[in-house]
Each structure stands twice: as structure tokens, then as C-alpha cells.
Amino acid sequence: MPxxxxxxxxxxxxxxxxxxxxxxxxxSCIGVSLYDPQTKIGxxxxxxxPDSTQARASDNPAKFADTGFPLMLADVLKLGASQSRLVxxxxxxxxxxxxxxxxxxxxxxxxxxxxxxKILKENRIRLIAEDTGGTYGRTVSIDLTNGVYKxxxxxxxxxxx
Amino acid sequence: xxxxFNLSANQLDALREIGNVGAGNSATAxxxxxxxRIDMNVPKVALVPLDAVxxxxxxxxxxxxxxxxxxxxxxxxNILFLLPQxxxxxxxxxxxxxxxxxxxxxxxxxxxALMEIGNILAGAYLNAFFTFTNISMLPSIPALAMDMAGAxxxxxxxxxxxxxxxxxxxxxxFLSEDDGINGHFFLVPDPGSLETIIAAVGVE
Numbered sequence: 001m002p003x004x005x006x007x008x009x010x011x012x013x014x015x016x017x018x019x020x021x022x023x024x025x026x027x028s029c030i031g032v033s034l035y036d037p038q039t040k041i042g043x044x045x046x047x048x049x050p051d052s053t054q055a056r057a058s059d060n061p062a063k064f065a066d067t068g069f070p071l072m073l074a075d076v077l078k079l080g081a082s083q084s085r086l087v088x089x090x091x092x093x094x095x096x097x098x099x100x101x102x103x104x105x106x107x108x109x110x111x112x113x114x115x116x117x118k119i120l121k122e123n124r125i126r127l128i129a130e131d132t133g134g135t136y137g138r139t140v141s142i143d144l145t146n147g148v149y150k151x152x153x154x155x156x157x158x159x160x161x
Numbered sequence: 162x163x164x165x166f167n168l169s170a171n172q173l174d175a176l177r178e179i180g181n182v183g184a185g186n187s188a189t190a191x192x193x194x195x196x197x198r199i200d201m202n203v204p205k206v207a208l209v210p211l212d213a214v215x216x217x218x219x220x221x222x223x224x225x226x227x228x229x230x231x232x233x234x235x236x237x238x239n240i241l242f243l244l245p246q247x248x249x250x251x252x253x254x255x256x257x258x259x260x261x262x263x264x265x266x267x268x269x270x271x272x273x274a275l276m277e278i279g280n281i282l283a284g285a286y287l288n289a290f291f292t293f294t295n296i297s298m299l300p301s302i303p304a305l306a307m308d309m310a311g312a313x314x315x316x317x318x319x320x321x322x323x324x325x326x327x328x329x330x331x332x333x334x335f336l337s338e339d340d341g342i343n344g345h346f347f348l349v350p351d352p353g354s355l356e357t358i359i360a361a362v363g364v365e
Contacts, residue, residue: 010326025215025222025311027315055322056323058322096306096312096315154308
């Protein structure tokens with residue numbers, strides 16, 4: 001039975017085949033996975049907010065897209081992944097409650113998605129699959145044996161991206 | 162200030178008492194609507210790491226119905242009333258005069274009924290809050306979602322996440338006498354609101 005490694009909110013984990021990294025109950029948060037298909041090394045990052053520069057000081061850099069992603073990237077490279085082979089998949093970024101006068105805070109899901117895409121581009125990592133937006137929660141997992149990224153929802157079942 | 166906010170034992174007691182009176186009012190309201198006795202526990206007032214908040218309701222992938230209300234006024238914040246799926250269906254059966262077990266999914270009418278319950282609970286809660294603190298606060302119209310607890314709590318946690326790594330939650334659990342309904346009522350003051358509340362209570 002391959003190891004199931006749980007990634008909490010505002011956290012990230014890296015690992016190598018055979019293992020599955022999983023994060024439960026993402027709303028506006030985003031699960032960013034990295035995977036090197038050759039070495040079968042990867043990581044999963046669960047960010048809450050797009051930008052650390054717009055927040056007060058935090059003890060936890062993994063909470064933000066801009067500070068969390070470089071940490072995960074450095075750790076997968078340390079394990080032996082190659083940056084040029086790494087591919088990314090992302091899911092999450094929902095808006096759970098629809099309000100007519102949604103504030104910026106309510107729309108944080110789409111801002112998270114934009115921030116993640118920007119930082120992937122800056123690091124020249126290909127985004128090969130995406131399942132973001134909507135008004136529903138997601139549980140996401142990446143299987144490091146094959147790089148399959150599973151997105152589970154309560155109403156729309158489970159899909160692989 | 163929020164992340165280093167240290168409350169004295171007396172201040173925590175004062176918050177607990179506010180939560181107690183607020184939730185007591187809410188429980189009475191709910192009990193009158195469904196004509197059953199509603200018990201509640203002593204409110205938990207605690208500074209909780211953000212990622213631990215979903216564990217208060219059974220973990221991030223527990224399916225719950227959440228009624229969310231924004232609170233406006235001098236001490237703004239959020240109110241979230243969470244019911245495990247089974248409890249929510251049971252409550253709908255009770256409200257709609259159906260047999261228990263009839264509700265297997267929520268239609269618009271059911272959702273509207275649950276939102277109204279959220280509205281009434283929030284109103285009762287904030288009324289008591291006003292009596293205690295003299296801070297007048299108004300709830301927004303309610304919004305409802307049925308989904309994973311982690312995803313629903315995100316809404317509240319994101320705002321706090323911008324200011325720190327912990328959430329001050331005032332949480333009360335409701336239980337109906339027949340055990341059919343158990344719900345969690347959260348009042349999560351915005352960063353900064355806590356100081357206003359504490360100052361209004363005047364406890365050191």
C-alpha cells in the first residue's frame with residue numbers, strides 16, 4: 001500500500017514514487033501539484049492567499065502563492081527532480097458563497113488562480129491541467145506513481161486531470 | 162496585533178459569557194421554532210491555528226451545510242452556522258413537517274428554510290451581544306452552501322489568514338433532545354474587532 005501523505009491547509013509536502021499526496025476540502029484555496037514524470041518526484045502545495053506582500057507578517061510562508069511555491073520547488077529539486085521536466089496541475093479557487101456584492105475577499109479564489117499561474121510562468125514550469133473556479137469544494141490528490149491528479153467533489157464526483 | 166493578542170483569564174471568561182448568552186438566546190429561538198428542547202454546551206472561546214478550525218466540526222472533508230452571514234457594525238465579523246448533512250436533513254424534516262428520513266437532498270425551499278434559521282439564530286445571538294456590549298451589529302442576508310467543511314470554512318479563514326495564523330473563535334454546539342440535530346454556531350470576529358469587544362465589556 002503506497003504511502004498517503006496528508007497536506008494541511010497552508011502547507012506543502014514533497015515525495016517520490018510510490019506515494020500519494022492528498023489535501024482535503026479546498027474551497028477558495030488552491031492545490032498546486034508539481035511532477036517530474038521521469039524521476040516520479042513531486043509535490044503538493046495548498047495555498048490560501050495569493051500574495052504575501054498584501055498581508056501582515058506570517059510565520060507560515062506556505063500560506064501564500066508567492067512565498068509557498070518557491071519552497072516546494074526547491075524541495076522537489078533537492079529530491080532530484082529536474083526543473084525542465086516538471087509539470088504543474090492546479091485545482092481549487094472556488095467561490096463558496098455567491099453574494100451579489102462580493103468583496104475582494106469573496107473573490108479570493110480567482111485571485112489565487114491568477115497568482116499561481118503567474119508564478120508558474122515566472123519559473124518556466126508548464127501548467128498542463130487545471131480545474132479551478134465554480135462554487136464547490138474539492139479534495140485533491142496526486143499519485144506519484146503516474147502523476148495523475150484526482151479532483152473529488154461531493155456533487156460532481158471524481159475526475160482525473 | 163491579532164497574532165499576539167493575549168487575553169487575560171477574565172477577558173476570556175467575559176467572551177465566554179457573551180457567547181453563552183448569545184447562544185442561549187439562539188437556542189431558545191430554535192427550540193421554539195421546532196418545538197423541541199435544545200441543549201447547548203458551554204461556548205468554546207479559543208485562539209485556534211487556522212488549519213485546525215475544520216477539525217472542530219469533524220475534519221475538512223466532512224460534508225456539512227453552512228449558513229454564512231457577514232456581521233456589520235462597530236465590531237464586524239462573520240457568523241457561520243454549520244450542520245452535519247444528516248442534522249441539516251433532520252432539521253428540514255422537522256421544519257417542513259415531514260417524516261424523519263424524508264429529506265434526501267435540499268431543494269430551494271429547504272435551503273431557504275435553513276437560511277431563515279441561520280438568520281433567526283444570528284439575530285437572537287447579536288441581540289444578546291448588544292445587551293452585553295452595547296455594540297449594535299447587523300447580520301447580512303444569509304448565504305448557504307452544502308459542501309466539505311474545509312471548503313466552507315475557507316470563507317472565514319481567508320480573511321483571518323491575511324492578518325495572522327490563528328483564529329479567535331467563539332463556538333457553541335447545539336443539540337436537540339432527541340439527538341437528531343447537532344449544529345455548530347461560530348462567531349469569528351474580524352481582526353481588530355476583538356479589541357473593540359473587549360474594550361466595550363470593560364474587563365481587564
